[in-house]
Amino acid sequence: MKAYVFPGQGAQFTGMGKELYDSSAKAKSYFDTANDILGFDIAKVMFEGSAEELKETKVTQPAVFIHSVVTALMHDEFKPDMVAGHSLGEFSALVANQTLGFEDALKLVSQRALAMQKACEMNPSTMAAILGLEDQQVEELCEGIEGVVPANYNCPGQLVISGTNEGIEIACEKMKEAGAKRALPLPVGGAFHSPLMEPAREELAAAIESTQFSTPICPVYQNYDAKPHSDIVEIKANLISQLTAPVRWTQSVQQMVADGAVEFVECGPGKVLQGLVKKIHREAEVSGL
Template sequence: MKAYVFPGQGAQFSGMGKDLYDSSAAAKSYFDSANDILGFDITKVMFEGSAEELKETKVTQPAVFIHSAVTALVSADFKPDMVAGHSLGEFSALVANKALSFEDALRLVSQRALAMQKACEMNPSTMAAILGLEDSVVEEICQSIEGVVPANYNCPGQLVISGTNDGIEAACEKMKEAGAKRALPLPVGGAFHSPLMEPAREELASAIEATTFSSPICPVYQNYDAKPHSDIIEIKNNLISQLTAPVRWTQSVQAMVADGGASFVECGPGKVLQGLVKKIHREAEVSGL
């Protein structure tokens, strides 16, 4: 079975989507529509912007979403048996499996980015990547430090943690003492996928509730519980819960493999997910669309 996976924040690069825009009238139409919806020329930033400009909150999440969703929407070969997205990528996955329209999803992604930015400003906080420790060891250390939680289960031996600045600093020291190969603070503006994102979750919840979802053409394996979902109510609830809960990417890929996923195709900028899938399941076939 074919699984399509969609990357999250961090996959952006200058020039992203330009080849799509130039080679497909349908893609051009989606990009032009995105500029209208967002009220600024995001395509210009995607095609010509510097790394610094692409890192702006109002740009990053919509840019990665647009590139990923349009790649799937205009591909003649796109025939998914299952889909999943890493964090922000879950919105692209929901467009790909027809649960959300491109336009509605882009509005939600834009609101999500701005709500997360606001939450970051309210609670100065950060994240760190922990390499080379068992998940259970990382979880145990997080439990011992107030305000620190596991945030992204990326692959075995790679877990990102989230929390207050002081908490993350203390956690990194403890992780190194426990034998981590690296405990690396990340250049992010806040503690994503942690309880510190509660103000953003509340804001996004009302926007998601007000948005029309349709029955998907295939299940989406959601970050919140790493299980396949086709029920609209469950999909909405999990999408809301995602902001303050960890991204269970390792578990999602394992579940897809257990359900027959053998070929994983990454839609969007970069190849990060292809690398993670291979680390989670060596026998998986991986490619980009």
Template sequence: MKAYVFPGQGAQFTGMGKELYENSAEAKELFEKANEILGFRITDIMFEGSAEELKETKVTQPAVFLHSVILFKTLNAQPDMVAGHSLGEFSALVANGALCFEDGLKLVSQRAMAMQKACEIAPSTMAAVLNLEDKVVEDICAEIDGVVVAANYNCPGQLVISGELKAVEEACEKLKAAGAKRALILPVGGAFHSPMMEPAREELAAAIEATSFNIPSCPVYQNVTASAVSDPAEIKKNLIAQLTGAVKWTQSVNQMIADGATSFTEVGPGKVLVGLVKKINNEVETISA
């Protein structure tokens, strides 16, 4: 069975999507439609912008989404299952037909703005923790006074924590003392996938509830459940919970393999996810589209 996976924020690079735009009439039409929907020429920033411009909140998430979804549409692929890392879940939901292209883009744009606003409320951050068991990381986070939680289960021995700035810093010190190879603060705008995103969750919930979702062509393995979901109402609920919930990537990949996935194709900028899949299980085939 073929699994298709879609990357999240951080995969962006200058020039992303340019080749698609120039070589495919369908891709060009979709990119131009996106410029119209967003009200600014995101393609100019994607193709020619600086790394700084690409890091702007209103740009990053829609840019990664557009690159992934438009590339997928040019592949004429027939996935048996899909998943996306954080933001990539929206790309996955367009790929399996649960969301139409226009609605997916609007939701991603709203999500980016809502997250930005939530980040400005209080100082918060994320940190990467290497070479510790998940349970040790979870237990240390639970001991800290303040908000700090496990946010991204990327692969065995690589977990990202998220929360209030002081609490994350304190957790990093304790994690290093407990034997972490590294506990490194990440250059991110705020504490994604933690309770600090509650204001964004409420805002996005209203937008998701107002959007119509279809019955997908294949199941999506959602971040918060790490299980196959095909019911539109359940997909919506999990998508809303995702902003404050953890990205269970390791668990999702393991479940997809248990359910019959023999190959994983990453669609979008970069090759981060195929790298993670290899670390989770080095026997499955991985492909970069």
């Protein structure tokens, strides 16, 4: 079985999507639609913007989403048996399996980005990557530090934590003392996938509840519980919960493999997920569109 996977924030680069835009009238129409929905020329920023401009939250999340979805939809042989996305990538996955339409999903992605930005400004906070410790060790250490939680289970030996600035500083020291190869603060605007994102979760919940969702053509393995879902009510609930809960990427890939996935195809900018899949399951075939 073939699983299509979609990257999240951080995969952006200057020039992303230009080849698609230049080579296909259909692809160009998606970019033009996106410009209209967002109210600014995101295509121009994607093609010509600086790394700093692309890092702006209102740009980053829609840009990665647009690139990922258009990449998938431009392939005639795109017939997924299962889909999954890392954090933001879950919205791309839901367009790929026809749960959401492109326009509705882009509106949600834009609202999510702005809501997360607001939450970051309300509660100064950050994230750090912990390398070289078992997940359980990281979890136990986080329990002893107020305001710090596991945020991204990326692959065995790589777990990202979220929390207050002070909490993350303390956590990094404790992780190093426990034998972590690296405890690296990340250049992000806030503590994504933690309880500090509660204001954004509430805002996004209202938008998701008022958006049309359709029965998918294949299951989506969701970040919230790493399980396959085809029920619209469950998909909505998990998508809302995702903002304040950890991304269970390791567990999602393991479950997809257990359910028959042998080939993983990454749709979107970069190759981050291909690398993570290989670290989670060495025998997996990985490629990118």
